[in-house]
Amino acid sequence: AKQQGRNNYQLYTPALGARALERLVLENRLYKALEREEFLLHYQPQVNLITGQIVGMEALIRWNSSDLGFISPYQFIPLAEETGLICPIGEWVLRTACAQNRLWQSQGLPQFRIAVNLSARQFQQNNLLKIIDQILAETGLEPYFLELEITESIAMQDVDLTISVLRKLQNMGIQISMDDFGTGYSSLSYLKHFPLDTLKIDRSFIRDLMRNPHDAAIVKAIMALGHGLNLKVIAEGVETPEQLEFLRSVECDGLQGYLFSPPVAAQAATEIIKNGKLN
Ligand code: C2E
Ligand code: CA
Ligand code: CA
Ligand code: CA
Numbered sequence: 001a002k003q004q005g006r007n008n009y010q011l012y013t014p015a016l017g018a019r020a021l022e023r024l025v026l027e028n029r030l031y032k033a034l035e036r037e038e039f040l041l042h043y044q045p046q047v048n049l050i051t052g053q054i055v056g057m058e059a060l061i062r063w064n065s066s067d068l069g070f071i072s073p074y075q076f077i078p079l080a081e082e083t084g085l086i087c088p089i090g091e092w093v094l095r096t097a098c099a100q101n102r103l104w105q106s107q108g109l110p111q112f113r114i115a116v117n118l119s120a121r122q123f124q125q126n127n128l129l130k131i132i133d134q135i136l137a138e139t140g141l142e143p144y145f146l147e148l149e150i151t152e153s154i155a156m157q158d159v160d161l162t163i164s165v166l167r168k169l170q171n172m173g174i175q176i177s178m179d180d181f182g183t184g185y186s187s188l189s190y191l192k193h194f195p196l197d198t199l200k201i202d203r204s205f206i207r208d209l210m211r212n213p214h215d216a217a218i219v220k221a222i223m224a225l226g227h228g229l230n231l232k233v234i235a236e237g238v239e240t241p242e243q244l245e246f247l248r249s250v251e252c253d254g255l256q257g258y259l260f261s262p263p264v265a266a267q268a269a270t271e272i273i274k275n276g277k278l279n
Pocket of ligand 4: 180202203236
């Protein structure tokens with residue numbers, strides 16, 4: 001099949017190039033994905049390391065394209081970002097995630113925040129606050145139960161803008177977390193100016209935690225930094241009990257990862273919320 005694929009590509013290479021063609025096809029399908037209702041959200045729990053309780057659910061988008069099958073967000077989010085499609089897609093994610101959390105609340109389940117990833121374009125959109133305000137009003141979700149995740153690279157693009165937008169969000173009562181922390185370029189001097197609630201230690205530091213003393217040192221340093229700035233610190237990509245024990249020993253506040261649960265569809269998430277607790 002691989003051989004055949006290569007031959008197929010060669011047909012087009014002279015004119016357009018396989019990668020360019022692939023991109024064009026993807027982009028074309030992406031334009032239609034919203035109206036075709038091909039997106040859905042999966043949810044991954046975040047648990048408190050002391051109480052074991054679910055304190056959050058991160059909403060992660062899934063795209064099941066009718067003609068291409070499942071496509072990873074690592075593949076289509078950058079494309080959506082480049083084309084600007086991320087704004088309507090991101091708005092759909094926000095609305096769906098807020099509505100889902102409100103639905104869980106209305107079922108009398110224990111309450112937690114819903115975390116939604118923001119992209120750079122969305123963050124720079126001048127009507128972002130209006131959109132969020134409207135979605136909260138529409139769904140009836142209290143702002144306290146919404147958390148927005150931004151990355152260091154988004155935050156550092158325009159530091160003054162970041163500070164002003166984050167302040168407004170925080171004034172609305174929304175929680176903010178810095179995603180993938182440690183992989184970007186946010187200088188420590190800026191970090192203290194960003195109104196944040198949580199640092200999420202990037203998975204790349206957790207992955208080799210038990211084998212690589214440098215990673216362990218970095219995780220400890222991020223813990224000290226975060227707690228020193230009065231932030232909560234949570235670890236992403238936690239897969240093993242050994243990693244969990246390490247994180248407990250350095251007083252990490254929470255974890256997200258396959259150890260507790262992978263991201264799952266809404267219905268499976270509901271079961272986890274009903275039964276789930278970390279030991
Ligand atoms: P992220 O925000 O860092 O999300 C965490 C990613 O790590 C998710 O990948 C999740 O499935 C995966 N993960 C969680 N726990 C584990 C673990 O224990 N081990 C391993 N190996 N992986 C784990 P996913 O869902 O494929 O999403 C990839 C990225 O796509 C996200 O990284 C985020 O940057 C972006 N993304 C996903 N949904 C959205 C969205 O709605 N909006 C925007 N703007 N970006 C999104
Ligand atoms: Ca995230
Ligand atoms: Ca992350
Ligand atoms: Ca990450």
